[in-house]
Amino acid sequence: MHDIDAYWQDGLPNIEGWVNERWLPHLKLIDQVQNDLGIAGHVAEIGVFHGKLLIALAHLAQPGGKVTAIDVFDDQLRNIDGAGVGSLEQLQANIQSYGPDHKVSYAFIKNDSTALTCAEKVDLVRNRGPFRLFSVDGCHTAEHTLSDLLTAQDCLAPGGVVLLDDVFQPHWPGVTEAVALFHGRCVPRIKPFLYCAHKMFFAGHGWHADFLRACTDRFGRQADAKMTEMFGHRVLSIFP
Secondary structure, three states, X not given: OOHHHHHHHHOHHHOOOOOOHHHHHHHHHHHHHHHHOOOOOEXXXXXXXXXXXXXXXHOOOOOOOEEEEEEOOOOHHHOOOOOOOOOHXXXXXXXXXXXXXXXXXXXXXXXXXXXXXXXXXXXXXXXHOOEEEEEEOOOOOHHHHHHHHHHHHHHEEEEEEEEEEOOOOOOOHHHHHHHHHHHHHOOOOEEEEEEEOOEEEEEEOOOHHHXXXXXXXXXXXXXXXXXXXXXXXXXXXXXX
């Protein structure tokens, strides 16, 4: 059994948080494509809550890899949208109980992600990155999400993938607004290739075709899959 499979079965149900069980094969396929292409890097997440997804990503990290959590944690005055009252102590306990057996290095950065300076982002990449998998699930306002997308893009390793949660989620319209702003006002170096259960997956322009092809080969014949276009890019959409 794959390391992440055991966690998905025995650890995921015991951690408070919001992770759709349908994402497992997508995460495994992305990991496989990256390994096949020799894509290296580390793991990060903005907005970790109690680590439900972060720990899953840690199970995909290479031995000796780095896993970085960026969150306001217990500083709830900065939790503007109230999307989960996080606890660093609970996160660390969950990592202790359900984290991978192989050794990885964890770092916990307590900060509002929009307050990261350019110098701090450079240090983040130098000391903890670049990142092969970067999940964005922080504050769900348009301003915060756009800032976090830009941070993830800037810190990504060549061939890395950004995972953005709550896209087209009617309870969190700011996320979808941020994706539109990202494509309309910025110069994106990443573009979406897969959408499933409100999670959108992005890769750099040079790797988009590789990930899209792999997803289409693996999932494209499912009854709930459709090749479509989102924000000007071809995306395999799996819905509902």
